[in-house]
Amino acid sequence: MVKIASVIGATGYVGSAVVKSLFEHGFDVVRAASRSPANASWLSSLGPEGGVQIMPLTLTNEGGSSLEELGQLMRGSDAAFFCAGFEEQSPSTIDFMVNNALDVIKVAKQENVKSVVLTSSGGSTNPAGLTDSTPKSEVLHFSDPSAQIAAGKISPAAKTLMEIRAFEAVGRDHANKITDAALASSSPRLCIMVPNLILGPQLDPGPIKGNSLPWICKIVKKQRMNESIPNDSMSIIDVRDLASLHVACALNPSASGRYFGVNKSFPWREILNTIAEVHECYVPPPLNEAEDYESKVTTQFDHTRKNSLGVALRDLESTLRDLVEYLKSKNAI
Template identity: 35%
Template sequence: QQQQQQQQQQQQQNNNNTTTTQQDTMAKTVSVIACNGYIGSHITLCLLQKGYNVKGSVRCAADDAKVAWLKNLEGKGSLTVVGEVDPSKEDSLDKVIAGTEWCVIAAGINDPAYPEWPEEMVKLTTNVMNSCKKNEVKAVVLLTSTGTTNPPSGEPEFKREDEHFSDPDLQRNQKKYASCAKTLAERTAFQMGEESNIRVSAICPSAVLGPRLSGENPNDFVVRLLTGERKWEKCPNGSMSFIHVSDLAALHVAALENENAKGRFFGVCENSLHFEDVAKILKDNWPTLEAPPPLEGERVRVTHFDFTKQKTLGVKCRPTSEVLKQYVEYMISTGFLKKE
């Protein structure tokens, strides 16, 4: 309980980084599809702390012990957990979306190798958008991925949200089902938004790090490196983009609040970081990490992003070095990493 309160206080501090203007916040109710997910729960908390009322959907019963921790999310707004919502069934969604002005779609499927994911994400997105149209929702923000921004022609000098798009057929052929699903979900949401006069934005992250509000243990590649479960026999000659989960949540809320926000926004904090530098930062903060041997040969160029559009949302994201440092500190504070 104390740990959760500390995390919420930290997020309240993070929310102060936003410069968007709120108007009549308390009058607005926002629906969050999958409010119990890792990112969905942080979006829910961010909304509550900014004074919005939230109707959040979960697939299980609202009083199921698995989601009891949602009651601990505190803020100036109120949270209503709506249970037994199956986004694959359109008639299941009205009970959470009815009476809300904005909607966040934070739902997905956990298995990235799941071949049916693209079709299921399109169906889910279609159902949510239809319910939003029926219930006169004004704005929708969709959680997607930088995997939707990889043009088949190769990586550009600077990635731009409104210029560079992935090919879902190519992604499917390469068995990149998660990326394919996000690409098709974006297309669906934007098309239906245009047809229904709903303002639609998509936030596109890559690696997301930070506290689990549910109290569950994290299991991402950074954790596996720190615990020794995964070892790099040699350093991968590639790079990764990061963001703190609280900053990602703030981007979603800012996209709702900004009436001019439309289309895609990168959900990364900086240009990507080479894996050799990732290992160095992690070892600086967790000395027992077995860092890989120095890279042989020339480094590949890291991915560069044009952040012009993201900056219009007014969210100041912490740098990658701070994201990694805070993640190690979080895992030490929870006892997941134990100092010798």
């Protein structure tokens, strides 16, 4: 039987990696949505001839207006991926993430799509008072969206609220416990990927763009983080591994709920020293003598649920080596 998937946000850094990964994991057809299909023709090279079907889709902040387009996109699909999104600190970001995730779930239900995978972000996993040494858990740790909004953290709040409302829509609570058995049994299987910093080569052949690559480019060019190595850590995943985790969620019939899309949290000292190993022109800044780097604990994660998806993750050096090669190929560093 032909295996079909739909990807919303297919032209994005994450979405395009998901498109590629779907073909690597046995899908035959990927319906790839974009607001401007004419500019998305490069997606065709990510699969076999005729495998990528590029379709128009313009989502609004209010949602609701794209149900017909979503229906056409998702009809006959085994799985749907909602990788669209942006990180503007504006209330409309909340509307966009929540309303469109709910529309995707609604249309998946109508069209009998078995699984829906949403791309969220680690901003949803920060309850007040959680220390770095307490391993974060997908089923225990949730940000407070009201506190996030009050603090002006609108984009993370958008992801927190998207998750809460999406779980409600499939008859579950935020910890993925069933709260409405009838709704849960009549809804698509919902998985939510929760990444922090995503690194690795961008598939879009155009200019480097998005949330993470322009920033890391500045670090490699020493326009940022030049004075001293921060005594802090960053939770990282390779974009190709994150895509494989998305696809594993769709393929594994028992996968359900939130999954960290994180390899682990690395100290900046390790990250910057590894960049120096793979990029001969880069010299890390000095340590800050006032800081106690040895005692700093990196953010800890409970990796059990993520590991249950059975995806082998690249090490930091492989990710950074491929990233540096990619940035060089774009004359960006």
